[in-house]
Each structure stands twice: as structure tokens, then as C-alpha cells.
Amino acid sequence: MSKALGPRPPGGRVTLLALARDLGVSRATVSNAYNRPDQLSAGLRARILGRAAELGFSGPDPIARGLRRGRVGAVGVLVDEGLSYAFSDPTAVLFLDGLAREVQADGLGLLLHAAPGGGGGELGPIRNAAVDAWVLQSLPEGHPAVAAAQAHGRPVVVLDQPALPGVPLVGIDDAAGTAAAVRHLVGLGHRRLAVLSTPLRADRAEGPADLDRQRRAGYQVVARRLAGAASAATDAGLDWAGVPVLECAANDPDAGARGTARLLDTADPPTAIVAFSDQLALGALRAAAAAGREVPGQLSVIGFDDSPTARSTVPPLTTVAQPLLDRGQDVGSLVRALLAGKQVTSPAPYAVRLVVRGSTGPVEPAGG
Amino acid sequence: MSKALGPRPPGGRVTLLALARDLGVSRATVSNAYNRPDQLSAGLRARILGRAAELGFSGPDPIARGLRRGRVGAVGVLVDEGLSYAFSDPTAVLFLDGLAREVQADGLGLLLHAAPGGGGGELGPIRNAAVDAWVLQSLPEGHPAVAAAQAHGRPVVVLDQPALPGVPLVGIDDAAGTAAAVRHLVGLGHRRLAVLSTPLRADRAEGPADLDRQRRAGYQVVARRLAGAASAATDAGLDWAGVPVLECAANDPDAGARGTARLLDTADPPTAIVAFSDQLALGALRAAAAAGREVPGQLSVIGFDDSPTARSTVPPLTTVAQPLLDRGQDVGSLVRALLAGKQVTSPAPYAVRLVVRGSTGPVEPAGG
DNA sequence: GCCCGGATCTGTACCGATCCGGAAGATACG
DNA sequence: CGTATCTTCCGGATCGGTACAGATCCGGGC
Structure with missing residues (x-):
């Protein structure tokens, strides 16, 4: 009936060709058994797959197939x-x-x-x-x-x-995002804003970023967010050059906390902070707590991203939401x-949306 | 000097062979120019790389190289x-x-x-x-x-x-981990423990897991953690069958919170919860707060993993640390x-270490 | 009985490189 | 000046499959 079964795999790996020879069929047929079942009879296919299992051949080699x-x-x-x-x-x-x-x-x-x-x-x-x-x-x-x-x-x-x-x-429309954030804060009465920015360039610098450094931002996203904030601030009658921009060395809560501490530890500390990411904003909340500043009573903090954690901070984070x-x-x-070979074009930038939660509020009536 | 420069790439992709022909050298030489600079003269190599740049050939095809x-x-x-x-x-x-x-x-x-x-x-x-x-x-x-x-x-x-x-x-030594957790709690005076477990099987079941279900745990890690907890509990004179094990449908805080709510909402609620992951423990803390139970005053919670967030929960999470x-x-x-072709054997399981923070404490003197 | 179309299977030409042994030319040595 | 030794570079052979264009075989229609 069936031909005498060949010996076990000689030792090395079994290849499609070896299997084909063992069965006395062509390699194309074995290949088809795996890739185009309709190209050969069900019986032969079963025989091929069966013998493959016996020999320990587990389908065509992915890399070779990849090449072809x-x-x-x-x-x-x-x-x-x-x-x-x-x-x-x-x-x-x-x-x-x-x-x-x-x-x-x-x-x-x-x-x-x-x-x-x-x-x-x-x-x-x-x-x-x-x-x-x-x-x-x-x-x-x-x-x-x-x-x-x-x-x-x-x-x-x-x-x-x-x-x-x-x-x-x-x-996304980065500029619109930070602009909305600034408008929100200004609308609450804030006049002393500060920006807590993600890195402007890949040089791990940390500290105040003057206008020159802002201009030379290597990350365009950050450049756009700065521009949006600047524009909204200017529209509100603020002097952008007077708004401190603190660049963090990394985009994580620790860096954000360090930056915030620096922002707060000045003669004329801000009453509101616009963070360019929720990660930084998280750090800002932490630093505010450590400095004994109540949020939002004494300090408003606004984030960017609306990451999952923004919902569960204390207080919940007001932030610019983007559809992550x-x-x-x-x-x-x-x-x-x-x-698939189709021609595509860039979709329009996503609109962003300000999500107001508990970390922003009206500026405190009296001076601190 | 140099031969007349050939035309721009005809249209299709430039291959190593095409470049070789264009330069009048062998393919092996071009290949060597990329992979074994010491196999050909610096001059020829420069010429090859130069012409490659002109023609838009950017190195050997990764997939073909992969095959070979x-x-x-x-x-x-x-x-x-x-x-x-x-x-x-x-x-x-x-x-x-x-x-x-x-x-x-x-x-x-x-x-x-x-x-x-x-x-x-x-x-x-x-x-x-x-x-x-x-x-x-x-x-x-x-x-x-x-x-x-x-x-x-x-x-x-x-x-x-x-x-x-x-x-x-x-x-890791999973059993030792949960055993240490249980001993810690027992040492604090707790007698009414409960376990908040990650899924036992891949069927998304949620709810109490009886002894039979525990035995049929598909995830061996969980099985070992259960065994460790059971053994330590028994050693302490507790009846393991009487320790509620609540299986969560997923390993995230939400599921942990749901499970904890169920554990607390019983006639004889536990005074301490052993969670099989920090994610679940996070949920436990949340649920405890929602239920008005103070941690660790009225409820002790212990996690597993010592993930980064464990440090910054309120209160900080006591947990079994593993070197993630x-x-x-x-x-x-x-x-x-x-x-590299070396022979290897499994390293010994990592030892785990109990990290005591603020989420566990002595059992409350009086009944609630 | 002859021609035709569909179902099956085969042969061959790639896919795009790397490896190995060896051939030519240059250099060194006695 | 002949030979040993490098240095450089070249020619297959090979990696393991897949695509495409036939070749064969078979039942059916006229």
C-alpha cells in the first residue's frame, strides 16, 4: 500500500526539499500543500502533511519564504x-x-x-x-x-x-492643545503661568529654556506646543518672554517633580503650571504636595495626553486629551x-480636547 | 580615470548584484565591502561604497542575508x-x-x-x-x-x-513568596486572611475559587503561589479550606477592586488580603478606600512583584519583591x-524578599 | 472517436545574498 | 631569478522556498 516508510530524519533539519524527495513529489507540490491547499488533491495533501509530521518538518522556513x-x-x-x-x-x-x-x-x-x-x-x-x-x-x-x-x-x-x-x-494639533490649556488657566484668572516641558533636544539638558533654546527645539512636537502656548498667552495680554519654561531632562514624574520644585522655589512663583505631558504633571502634583502647595487652591496644574493615570491622581488631573x-x-x-500597495496621504491632525478635572481652579483671592 | 558613470538606477530597486555589475567587480567583493572590510583594499571599498550611494543601494538585503x-x-x-x-x-x-x-x-x-x-x-x-x-x-x-x-x-x-x-x-520561588506574605500577616496577629488571585485558568472566570478549582490551576505560577500560601497558613494553624480565594478575571487594578469588594462584602470579612500581584493589590487599596476600610488600620493588604508603583501608593504597599x-x-x-551555540541549563529560581511598607499592620484590637 | 476544459502535478527560474576554495598579481626571501 | 607568501578578488555552490508556465490525465460533449 504505502511505500515503505523512509528512515527517521537523518540528523539535520528537515527541509521542504528533503520531504519532497522522501515522498517522491515535487517541491512545488509540498509548498502548495502548505500555502495553497486548492492546488492539489486532498489525499496527497494529507499524505504530505502526515509524512511531514513524522519527519519533523514543520512548514516552510519563514526566512526563505520571506525572501521569495x-x-x-x-x-x-x-x-x-x-x-x-x-x-x-x-x-x-x-x-x-x-x-x-x-x-x-x-x-x-x-x-x-x-x-x-x-x-x-x-x-x-x-x-x-x-x-x-x-x-x-x-x-x-x-x-x-x-x-x-x-x-x-x-x-x-x-x-x-x-x-x-x-x-x-x-x-495631533499640538499648538491648539497647549493654547486651550493656557486659555483655560487665563480664564480662571491666572496671570503667572509656567511651562513644564518635555525635553527640547536630545541632550538631556534640564533647567530654564530661554527663547533661544525654545527656538532651537529639536522635537517639533514640543516646538508646536510651545508656539501654541506662546500664542495664547500673548493673545491674553501676557508677555511670553516672562513666562518661565522649564525643560525637564526626561519625560517621567521624577523629572517633572524636580522641575516643578525649581519653578516653585523662586521669588515670584507661578500660580499655574502647564505640563507638556501627564507624566510631568504627575511629578508636578508630587512636588506641589512636597512643597505644601495645595492643588488647585494654591497651584493649578494641567497636563497633556489624558493618559489612564490622569483620572486617578489626587486631585484628578485636568489635561489635554489626545486619542492615544x-x-x-x-x-x-x-x-x-x-x-497593500495603496497610495496614502497623511490624515489631518487629530483635534485635541481639554478635559477639566480637579487640578485646576480659580486663582486664589489673596496673596499667599 | 574612473569609468564613465553609469546611468541612475533604471527604476527598480538596486541589488548587490546590479551594483557589482555596474562596477565590474564580483558580488562577493561587494558583499565583502559591507561585511568584511579587511577582505579588500581600502580603495576599492571606497569606490564601491561611493557608487552604492550614487545608485541608491543601501547595503545587502536583510532578508536575503538572513536566509544565507x-x-x-x-x-x-x-x-x-x-x-x-x-x-x-x-x-x-x-x-x-x-x-x-x-x-x-x-x-x-x-x-x-x-x-x-x-x-x-x-x-x-x-x-x-x-x-x-x-x-x-x-x-x-x-x-x-x-x-x-x-x-x-x-x-x-x-x-x-x-x-x-x-x-x-x-x-522565582513563588511558593516562598506567598508563604512569607502569609507568615508576615500571621505574625501581625491576623487570623482571617483572604487571597486575591490572578487568573487560575484562561477562561476569564471571576469569583471564589474552591479547592477543586485551585487544584486545576492552569497557570503554574499561580498554583505555586497558592501552595506556598496554603502551606504557611496550615503551619500557622489555620484551616486553608476556610481561607477564601477570590480569583480575578484579569490582572489589573479594576479586577482587583471588584474582587476585593466581594471579599469585604461578607458576614465575616478578612482582616488581611494577600494579593498575587501589585496590580491587584492596587485595586484592593482602592476598594478598601471605597468601602471605608482604613489600611492598614482595619485591613492589611500585601502585594506581589514590587512594581514601581508599589512605592507610591497610599499607603505604600507591602509586597513580595522579585527582581523584575x-x-x-x-x-x-x-x-x-x-x-551562540552554548549549552545552558535553567538557573535556580530567584529568591524573593518581603518588603514591608505601610499597607500592613497589626490586627485591630477590638472588633469593628 | 476526437477535441476540450478542468484538476493535478512537475520543472525551472528566480529571490538576494554569503561562504569557501582557489587563481592572479605583488612582495619578500634566499 | 625561482619560489614561498601575502593580498585581493573571483566563481561557483548554496541557503530554502515560491511563482509561473506548462505537461499529464481524465471525463464529457458532439
């Missing part, structure tokens, strides 16, 4: 300065979640690579990464990793920045479209 | 039920961070794939993923994705579970060793 098909089923994601940061920031996490959820529909996985910070790291791993497309996120203009990712000419999609010619970008998960999905669907 | 070299520079990571969970749990995040940090040294990236939950998803993407090794994490025994990951015979390393024959595993980042790095170095 030109697809490996992976979307590269470049994250700034090590994955720890990307993971610790809820904003980035939600983005990745949305992205993963979307590309998963096409069976794609996410290949995370760190964008080497400060020129220290190697670009090789990025240039040599086997991916079908790249997603860039929060990299400063002109970061070398960007070129590395673009090198092989595969589709690229950008979140927030950097802006790249011909590359679709998903972003949606942006990830949008990027994902752009990637899918590009991989 | 048998390496693609990616470590697959299988995460349970969608990436959102993996990302939202600080425990998993720190693990991934440690892992990424370690494998990065070899230029490897992390390819995240979701392990389809409940048989709904496809295994194809996993079987066809182009990776050099797989890392499995927190998957219940016998999950189909495990076989899919093992199919191609590439190295596999497991964190916590599932235990697989011949596969190195990194884990280190475990990731350990898994990473095992992966590296395996890829």
Missing part, C-alpha cells in the same frame, strides 16, 4: 533611547497597543528596536532588520536612525515626528495600506 | 492575549525592558507577537515569524502557541512558565548563549 515573497510579517518600530522609556510612558504604550492591534489583522508582529541615543549605538541592527515597514515615533529631526530605517526603501509611517518628505504622518489608542490604529492602518 | 546566514536578528516574544495586557502590566514591561537591553548587545530586536487567546486567533503568524529564537512568557500549560513557537526547532527560553522539557526556564528587570536580562543572556 518579499515579506517577513514584521513591522519595525523605532523607539527612542532604549525600550525602557517607551514602555514606561503610558502614552507610548497605548500607541504601541493600538498599532499592534491593527497590524495583527494582517498577521504582522512588531519588531522593536531602540534608536541609539547620542550617536553611541550602532545603526547596523536597524539597517539589517528584517521588516516589511518601519514606524518612527518621537525622534528628533535628523536623527541618524531615521535614515537607517529609510535606507532600504520600505514603507515608512511616522507618528508625531519627524516630518519626512513623502512619508505619511499621524499627529486611535493614533496607534491609524498608523497601523496606514502601514497596512502601504503594504 | 541563518539569522535575522530578531528574538520572538510571545505575549498572552494581545499586547495591551503585556504593556499595561509594569511587571511585564520591566521584563521586556530587561530582555531588550540584554539582547540589544547582540544587535537583536524584539519581535512581539500576541498568543491568540481562546483558540480564536491564528497560529500562522507565529509559525511563520522570522525569528532566531523565541521567548515564552506566562502562557498556560499546553497553549497551542507554544507548539507553534517550538515548531521550527529554534532556541526557546521560558519565563515563569510553561515548563517545557529541555527548555531553560527563568523563574534582572529576570528579563537573565532570559536575554540565556537566549544569547543558546544562539
Whole structure:
């Protein structure tokens, strides 16, 4: 009936060709057994799959298939300065979640690579990464990793920045966000504002950022947020040059707390702080508590992002909400479209929305 | 001097072969220009790289190189039920961070794939993923994705579970952890304990888990934690069967809060709760506050993991600390060793350490 | 009985590189 | 000046599959 069963796998790995020979069929047929069941009879297919199981052949080699098909089923994601940061920031996490959820529909996985910070790291791993497309996120203009990712000419999609010619970008209306925040505070009577900013450049500087440094912001998102705040402040009759902008060295609560402490420890401390991220705002709340300033009684704090934690701070954080998960999905669907060969354009920047919770309030009647 | 420059790239992508022909050298030489600079003269190398830039050839194709070299520079990571969970749990995040940090040294990236939950998803993407090794994490025994990951015979390393024959595993002494927690509480005078457990099986059940369900725990980590708690409780003269074990449907604060509410809403509520994760403990604190129970005055809560947030809860969380980042790095170095062809064995389970903070205290003198 | 279309399966040409042994030319040495 | 030794570079062979264009076989229609 059946031919005498061949011996067990000789030792090495079993390949599709070996299986084909063992069965006396062509490699194409074995390949079809896996990839196009309709191209061969059910009986033969069963025989192939059966013998494959016996021999320990578990389907075509993914890499070889990748070469031939030109697809490996992976979307590269470049994250700034090590994955720890990307993971610790809820904003980035939600983005990745949305992205993963979307590309998963096409069976794609996410290949995370760190964008080497400060020129220290190697670009090789990025240039040599086997991916079908790249997603860039929060990299400063002109970061070398960007070129590395673009090198092989595969589709690229950008979140927030950097802006790249011909590359679709998903972003939000940053300027409108901070402008709304400033207007909200001004409307509550505040005149002494301060800005708690995420890093302007990748040099880990911490401290007051003068107008010159503001102008030279490497992160465009931050530049736009500054511009929005400045514009709204000016419209309200404030002198922007007099509004302290404190740049934090990192986007985490600790840095935010340090920055806030510096802002408060001045002769003429602000009555309201506009933080450029909820992470920083969290730190601001902490520092305020440590300094004995009541929020919002003596100090108003407003965040940016509306990350999940904003809801459960004490007091709950007033913040500028952006659709974190949606942006990830949008990027994902752009990637899918590009991989499907479609032409795409950047969607319009998302509108943002001010969510008023408990961390902002009217300026205190009397002087402190 | 130099030959007349050839025309611009005709249109399609430039391949190594095309570049070689254009320059009149062999493909091997071009390849060497990129991969083994010492194999050709500096002059020729410069000429090759120069012309490559002109033609828009940006190095050998990663996938083809992957096929030939048998390496693609990616470590697959299988995460349970969608990436959102993996990302939202600080425990998993720190693990991934440690892992990424370690494998990065070899230029490897992390390819995240979701392990389809409940048989709904496809295994194809996993079987066809182009990776050099797989890392499995927190998957219940016998999950189909495990076989899919093992199919191609590439190295596999497991964190916590599932235990697989011949596969190195990194884990902690779970039983000792919960045992220490129980002893701590008993030492404070507590006799009415309750356990707030992460899911026992992947069926999203929520509610009291009787002894039978406890025995059938699919997640071995949880089984061990239950065993440790049971053993310590018995040693202290308590009847384990009388200790309520409430299984949460997910490992997040919301589920923990729901579970705690149920535990507290009984005729004979516990005076102390042992949560199997900090995430759940967070929820417990929330639920306790909502129910008007003071912590630790009226209710002691103890967590597990010592995640970063444990430090900043109110009150700070007493918890069983495990070296989250280190475990990731350990898994990473095992992966590296395996890829280097070395023989490895599972390291001994990490010892855990009880960190006493403010969420546990002596049982209240009088009855409530 | 002959021609035709569909179902099956095969052969061959890639996909785009890397590796290994060896050939040419240059240099060194006795 | 002949030979040993590098230094450089070249030619297959190979990695493991997939796509596409046939070749075969078979039952049916006329």
C-alpha cells in the first residue's frame, strides 16, 4: 500500500526539499500543500502533511519564504533611547497597543528596536532588520536612525515626528492643545503661568529654556506646543518672554517633580503650571504636595495626553486629551495600506480636547 | 580615470548584484565591502561604497542575508492575549525592558507577537515569524502557541512558565513568596486572611475559587503561589479550606477592586488580603478606600512583584519583591548563549524578599 | 472517436545574498 | 631569478522556498 516508510530524519533539519524527495513529489507540490491547499488533491495533501509530521518538518522556513515573497510579517518600530522609556510612558504604550492591534489583522508582529541615543549605538541592527515597514515615533529631526530605517526603501509611517518628505504622518494639533490649556488657566484668572516641558533636544539638558533654546527645539512636537502656548498667552495680554519654561531632562514624574520644585522655589512663583505631558504633571502634583502647595487652591496644574493615570491622581488631573489608542490604529492602518500597495496621504491632525478635572481652579483671592 | 558613470538606477530597486555589475567587480567583493572590510583594499571599498550611494543601494538585503546566514536578528516574544495586557502590566514591561537591553548587545530586536487567546486567533503568524529564537512568557500549560513557537526547532527560553522539557526556564520561588506574605500577616496577629488571585485558568472566570478549582490551576505560577500560601497558613494553624480565594478575571487594578469588594462584602470579612500581584493589590487599596476600610488600620493588604508603583501608593504597599528587570536580562543572556551555540541549563529560581511598607499592620484590637 | 476544459502535478527560474576554495598579481626571501 | 607568501578578488555552490508556465490525465460533449 504505502511505500515503505523512509528512515527517521537523518540528523539535520528537515527541509521542504528533503520531504519532497522522501515522498517522491515535487517541491512545488509540498509548498502548495502548505500555502495553497486548492492546488492539489486532498489525499496527497494529507499524505504530505502526515509524512511531514513524522519527519519533523514543520512548514516552510519563514526566512526563505520571506525572501521569495518579499515579506517577513514584521513591522519595525523605532523607539527612542532604549525600550525602557517607551514602555514606561503610558502614552507610548497605548500607541504601541493600538498599532499592534491593527497590524495583527494582517498577521504582522512588531519588531522593536531602540534608536541609539547620542550617536553611541550602532545603526547596523536597524539597517539589517528584517521588516516589511518601519514606524518612527518621537525622534528628533535628523536623527541618524531615521535614515537607517529609510535606507532600504520600505514603507515608512511616522507618528508625531519627524516630518519626512513623502512619508505619511499621524499627529495631533499640538499648538491648539497647549493654547486651550493656557486659555483655560487665563480664564480662571491666572496671570503667572509656567511651562513644564518635555525635553527640547536630545541632550538631556534640564533647567530654564530661554527663547533661544525654545527656538532651537529639536522635537517639533514640543516646538508646536510651545508656539501654541506662546500664542495664547500673548493673545491674553501676557508677555511670553516672562513666562518661565522649564525643560525637564526626561519625560517621567521624577523629572517633572524636580522641575516643578525649581519653578516653585523662586521669588515670584507661578500660580499655574502647564505640563507638556501627564507624566510631568504627575511629578508636578508630587512636588506641589512636597512643597505644601495645595492643588488647585494654591497651584493649578494641567497636563497633556489624558493618559489612564490622569483620572486617578489626587486631585484628578485636568489635561489635554489626545486619542492615544486611535493614533496607534491609524498608523497601523496606514502601514497596512502601504503594504497593500495603496497610495496614502497623511490624515489631518487629530483635534485635541481639554478635559477639566480637579487640578485646576480659580486663582486664589489673596496673596499667599 | 574612473569609468564613465553609469546611468541612475533604471527604476527598480538596486541589488548587490546590479551594483557589482555596474562596477565590474564580483558580488562577493561587494558583499565583502559591507561585511568584511579587511577582505579588500581600502580603495576599492571606497569606490564601491561611493557608487552604492550614487545608485541608491543601501547595503545587502536583510532578508536575503538572513536566509544565507541563518539569522535575522530578531528574538520572538510571545505575549498572552494581545499586547495591551503585556504593556499595561509594569511587571511585564520591566521584563521586556530587561530582555531588550540584554539582547540589544547582540544587535537583536524584539519581535512581539500576541498568543491568540481562546483558540480564536491564528497560529500562522507565529509559525511563520522570522525569528532566531523565541521567548515564552506566562502562557498556560499546553497553549497551542507554544507548539507553534517550538515548531521550527529554534532556541526557546521560558519565563515563569510553561515548563517545557529541555527548555531553560527563568523563574522565582513563588511558593516562598506567598508563604512569607502569609507568615508576615500571621505574625501581625491576623487570623482571617483572604487571597486575591490572578487568573487560575484562561477562561476569564471571576469569583471564589474552591479547592477543586485551585487544584486545576492552569497557570503554574499561580498554583505555586497558592501552595506556598496554603502551606504557611496550615503551619500557622489555620484551616486553608476556610481561607477564601477570590480569583480575578484579569490582572489589573479594576479586577482587583471588584474582587476585593466581594471579599469585604461578607458576614465575616478578612482582616488581611494577600494579593498575587501589585496590580491587584492596587485595586484592593482602592476598594478598601471605597468601602471605608482604613489600611492598614482595619485591613492589611500585601502585594506581589514590587512594581514601581508599589512605592507610591497610599499607603505604600507591602509586597513580595522579585527582581523584575534582572529576570528579563537573565532570559536575554540565556537566549544569547543558546544562539551562540552554548549549552545552558535553567538557573535556580530567584529568591524573593518581603518588603514591608505601610499597607500592613497589626490586627485591630477590638472588633469593628 | 476526437477535441476540450478542468484538476493535478512537475520543472525551472528566480529571490538576494554569503561562504569557501582557489587563481592572479605583488612582495619578500634566499 | 625561482619560489614561498601575502593580498585581493573571483566563481561557483548554496541557503530554502515560491511563482509561473506548462505537461499529464481524465471525463464529457458532439
